[in-house]
Amino acid sequence: MATKIRRLTLSTAWLIVGLVAGMPLFGVIIGLWPAVELSWTQVTDFFTYKGLASSVLDTLLLSLLAPLIALYVAFMVYSQYRFNPKWQTLEQRLAPLLSLPHLAVALGLVYLFSSGGMLWSSIWGLFNAPAPEWLALPRKSLITMTLAISIKEVPFFLLIFSALGRQLAIKDWLLQGRALGYSEITSWWLLVFPIMLKQSRLALLAAMAYTLSVLDISLLIGPNIPELYAVVLYSWQTGFTEAQQSYAFIGNLLLLVMLGLLIFSIYLHEWLITRGLLAQAVMANPLKIAGLSHVFTAWLGLFSVLTVTILLTFILWSLGWNSQNSLSNINWSFTLWQDEWFFFQAPLLNSLHIALLSSVLGVAISLLALELQKQSRRYLPDYVWLLAILLPQLSMVYGWQIIHTQVGADYNTFWIVLSHLPFTFAYSYLVLKGPFQSLNRHYELVAASFGYSYWQSWWQVRFMLLRPALLSALALAFSVSIAQYIPTLMIGAGRISTITTEAVAIASGNEQSITAVYMLIQATLPFLAFLIASILAQRIRGSFDATHQ
């Protein structure tokens, strides 16, 4: 009987984990199911759609370049800081830097550096002249978009490197490099980079897949001659003519092909770089990029300044800054905040409880997935668990929406939580896997020798030791849920409004002052989550150290 119950529990657990992890795949398959009968002419029409080729090329270029730039910058920063006393500060500051939403970074850059933006208009305002066009960031272009995404992804890669770095014997490699006569920075590039590159494949793919189908930022700051592919595809998906429906179907397939191309180019890039570095090493050429690395000692300071300036810009706009005014005659007022206060409460509460529920559930299920794998002594490859991050969101959620409307389900928060779950699950799995696997088994053995049962020792030792990691996973999952736009909109039919859906709808009207209010609220939520997590984590670590000395 006992074994039967045990088996039943075990298979139920596998089922739950499998369902949550498999939802993305399921969504993509349903989303790809043709809704209309396709005719050959529609296929040819699709491929001769004017602008499609350049739209696809631009999108591929962006999805390839922005994450790669971020990766390289992150590596240079990492190599400068890793054995620097400042590393501790950097690691502590990473999480809050990571918590600034993509949309906020993108809009912040435009509010600040575009030709009508705050920086240039106030500097040139002093001389009573418009800022020169070439100096400013174009409001809508591939450049602005690339810049925004690469700036935003650097902290993400730093986080990944920091996790990887703990498992690699970097110090030894650098010593060996020194012994062979390389400078430290050259050793970083020749010895550490190839390994790191290989290990961060999934992270790179995640960033690329995100860029490939990100919608809100593409709409607001992406180029529109041609439009980026996600924008075109979304307008087909929400289109209602037969032609648009069939375009949406072929378009989804094309999106998967593009994803395939990106995966291929990740491997190609890796191969080229490894070979290139090897050739440099053999020829004993000095590495030019090594010299560049030094520049990035300034990164932490610059990025912090940028973050603060972006927040400050939003605050100024929300308090009555207006491009008509010069600095001296602004009527500072809290009216906007007072006006909106009453109206953002409901979306705020929705955001909070959706994010709380889906992050707690997501972390719990990823813990379950790890535990199940540990018990069966077989770890499945990461991409199985990270499907929600790796597959294009637009196709995936489209599939869920089809099912949701087909079964005539209600529009309540339950469904939204369910639609956020694959994402919170995948991100917390990403954070928890390392700490969970590398936990010292010794403690559990000791507990067992004292007569603790498996579950007692699991709870009192493993869980307790994992608490700091669990907290950061919770904070990350929470902020991931807060930032979800497409699932909330498509599954909740807009009826469930969150701060993010409100922010995007309001930003569509381009009234900068009111947009700034919502951007600030949206940015505050994840920031608070990370802040609370880091405070709690320090306390927990403290008590743990005290009792186990």
Next chain:
Amino acid sequence: MMWLTFKSSRLFSKVKPKKTLVSLLTLFTLCCLPFISISYGQTSLTAEVEQRENNPQWQQTLAAAKGQNVYFYAWGGSKPINDYLRWATREIARRYKIRLHHVKVADISEAVSRLKAEGGNKSAIDLLWINGENFSYLKQQDLLLGQLWADIPNSVLLATQVFPLKNDFGVAIEGYEVPWGLGQFNLIANSDIFNNSRTDNLTPADILAAAKQHPGRISYPRPPEFHGTTFLKQLLVALSNKDPRLYLQATLEAQSALLPLLWNYLDRLHPLTWQQGKAFPSSNTEQLSLFQQKQLVMAVSFNPNELAKEQHAKRIADSAQRLYFNDGAITNSHNLAIPKGSQSPEAAKVVIHFLLSELAQKQKLTGSWGDPSVITPLLDDTSRLPAQQELHSSWQQVIEDTWQQRYGA
């Protein structure tokens, strides 16, 4: 009024001969006739509304509506509009015990495709703000509740005599939607950019000349955005000298005769526009925001009162002016419709009834939104522009598709 009586009594005291007096009196009566007939018309209108409100069927609707929720899908990008709907929400809750929820969408086509996916079954949407091709599609697919004009008492107030409110882009409304407000295409521009000093006879040549003088400072929203397409339509009307074929089905012949005028013009204009035509504002609101930031010298608008409202809020300079094309401003209505699958159709009707009331229309006109009224008691002559008929709806698709072909990539 005092002034009038005083003046007329003085006039009468001076007049001695009887004949003159009689003739003057007749003249006076004749002059007053239109006012009398209008005021008579208004009282009869109010009486008709009252009568329809007392109708048992409407009373039933009111009773059924009590306590219902109405999910109103409407564009959410404008603070004045959102504020107006918040005001309406409070009033509706107080008067009718109905909870109105403004579901802010970034584009109403999201709602249309949702209705399509639901296929007429139970819908998430109770009420939507719509016009043009979205309406034409929903009507054709039979996804909308009909009979609205007959059911909703306040729809007798609609100024159908004055405005073309029975058609929406050439598609007969037939009670499947109710006009809510009026759009008239105009430009908001810096006062000094057009050599031409009159604000009512803008021509394509003026715009081209202004673009030459201010390179990189003129643009328009990227079609198929609604305002952008309308700008192109205005240009086409002007360039073709109001060719009558524009108001009929767009035949291939008519297309090859008329469209090249527009494309030749745009070929000359685009190199002079914002970012050399390599990007366009995504919407009229984005264009307006660029205008406010002095990146552009003009913006397009569908609201004849927008200039005054923006100036009042000190978001644009007092010297900016409103202009319209010499053939008149393309005029159309924006409307409210109830999906067939609405879960509270009664309450949705009551909401429309309220939004057409004199109180609500007045608040819309005089409040921060400034959207023109569509009801007879509140005809607003000061803001109204000379109207120009909408092109036949088939031209919309043709213009948008060809634009995408020529300039979209």
